[in-house]
Amino acid sequence: MIDFDKIPIVSGLKSYKERNMAVFHMPGHKQNKGLIEELEYIRENLYDFDITEIEGSDNLHSPDGIIKEGMELLAKSMKSKKSYYLVNGSTSGVYSMMLGLFNRGDKVIIQRNCHKSVYSALELGDLTAEYIYPKVIDNFEILSGINYNDLKKIVEKNKDAKGLVITSPSYFGTCSDIEKISKLCKKNDMLLLVDEAHGAHFSFSKMLPYSAISLGADVSVTSFHKTLPSLTQTAVLNVSKSLSDKQIAKIEERMKIFQTTSPSYLFLASMDMARYIMDKDGERLIGNLVNMVNDLKESLKDIKQIRFLEENDINEERIDPTRIVINTPVDGEKLSDILREKYQIQIEMSYSNNIVLIGSPLDLKEVYERLKVALREIFSGFKGSDTTATEKIKLYNIPPIVKLTQREIDFKETIDINLEASEGTICAETIVPYPPGVPIILPGEEISRELIDFIIKNNILEKNVIRSSNLSSGKIRVIA
Ligand SMILES: Cc1ncc(COP(=O)(O)O)c(C=O)c1O
Incomplete structure (x- = not known):
């Protein structure tokens, strides 16, 4: 019992x-729930398939057997030079692509409504960000992709940037014009990295937008678990033939760092099966x-x-x-x-x-x-209309004033103060409502009155929010 x-x-x-x-x-x-045969097969074998690296089961971190074979089939489906199964979500893929392709101190252009993993990678890799602000879809009050002309201007002003990181599709399904953007990046010797977490299904039907890798991205990351019949935490990283062997090897090194040494064979089997179902x-x-x-x-x-x-x-x-x-x-x-x-x-x-x-x-x-x-x-x-809706502030889209870099913050004392009294101080934490996982403020940015109002009116601190301070609602961590 x-x-x-x-x-x-x-x-x-x-x-x-x-x-x-x-x-x-x-x-x-x-x-x-539709009881499709292939997934029922995985369900029936849940415990039997949960094994470790033994003779014949290969090794995700240096594949030369069944996993290598599976990933070769995957690359064909994704139309990439090489594709990799990830067991630590797109998050590990975002870290691996950014820290694999950029070096400490490099400047990178970042779409400001990227997922928190992109900001964590900036911090881990000690990279410098130049932000591009996304378009707003007015009637829906949501943030979308980036505008090509805005990007052109930013690229023009930041010729020293090593690359661009964008999210496409967004949580709302909107896709940026990757073909045009990739040409601009190539012309300016910048790498294009696409967080395609919400677009894993794009490779499997002509009715959908083309995948980032087929439109010219140098590398892309997709969450298999978001839109394909695959278990949570499963994801895929794709590299294009535009990358050198050396660049690819560096990304592979990073994947070894950012993933567990005990990859779940259930995850791998689940991705193998999802790919098979979708191919077929x-x-x-x-x-x-x-x-x-x-x-x-x-x-x-x-x-x-x-x-x-x-x-x-x-x-x-x-x-x-x-x-x-x-x-x-x-x-x-x-x-x-x-x-x-x-x-x-x-x-x-x-x-x-x-x-x-x-x-x-x-x-x-x-x-x-x-x-x-x-x-x-x-x-x-x-x-x-609903009154709770009208009282809320619908969208926070004010370009932040960046006062300190992450590196400068690492050496500063921090203090938790009342959010109400924090206007004009410098934030020392990342506040990320989840979903969608897009930070509304990052360490080093000045706290504005508009941000305070946005957080209070939308009860952000009481919601499903990822943040570093662990205080009861109403406080925010700032530079002392
Ligand atoms: C745009 C985007 N990128 C990356 C991620 C991270 O994906 P995962 O949860 O597979 O690590 C998410 C998750 O919600 C996301 O929405």
Whole structure:
């Protein structure tokens, strides 16, 4: 008899399972509710496949057997020179590509709404950042990709930069024009590194935007677990033929540093299987998914309070047709609660007046039907706007004033003070609401009144937020 009171994590997961939610969040295997044969095979062999490096099982850190063979097949699918399975998420891939290609002190142009792993890599590698600010999608109040002309200006002013790191697609599915951007980088002798964490599925269907590596990126990192039928923490790093053997070898060295010496064979098997499923049947599975998403949009078209983010809401970019971003007059957080509590629908994240849902090739039609019914019920007859939404500050997009570099901060005393009283001080921590994992302030940046208001009005410190200080809400760590 299992005493569930003594295993809180297991109990929590059991309760979630028992609610039989319609799942619109990662990981992309969606618990294999459709019982596809390949994933059931992994499920049946969970304990049998969880082994270590023994004769015949190869070694992720110097592969010359089954893992090497698997990664060669992977490179074909990803259309790269070489691709690598990662067991420590895209985070380890971002560290490896940045610290593999840049040297201490190098200047790198960074898209300011990158994931926190990019900022951690800057810190670990002692790199200097020059930021490029993303475009704002006005009606949705979300940050998107970078504008080519803005980039051109920044490149012009920073000819000494060694490379550019961008995120494409964004959490919202918007993609930057990588083809054009890569040409500009090549012309200026800069490397292009793409955090493509949300675009692992791009390589497997003609209905989707092209992958970064096929559009000219020198290296890209994708999270298999986000949009493909693969276990959480699984990811892939792709290198292009544009890189030299020496550069590739340095990235490989970094992967050895940033990954565990005990890589999970379940993760590796899961990625091998996801790649196989997508190679074999990806076009059909993605086709089904795109049809279900399009049908969802079409069937809610008559409800004017519901707006889906579409390609014509953005300029000069493509959009992932499987990512669902819904804008309504209701605060996203509140809508997320209603969907969860009343309709047993769990979304990926809310942001401002938007909710973001992750579609996967393994989605079942019934979850889309449940979502349609729920949204129709919530919004038919809905008038006006939600007051919690209007009280909030929707977007913090003020270019920060950088006062100190990370290296300078390392030698300074810090102190935790009341957030309310912190205007004008220099922040000594990174504050990252998660998801989406984009820092709203970094160490060395001056704390502005606007930032304080943004944090307070949106209750940021009380939410799912990654930060270094461990105090009760209301405090922030600053330079003393
Ligand atoms: C854009 C982006 N990059 C990188 C990551 C890190 O990926 P992982 O969680 O696989 O380490 C995330 C995770 O949310 C992300 O959204």
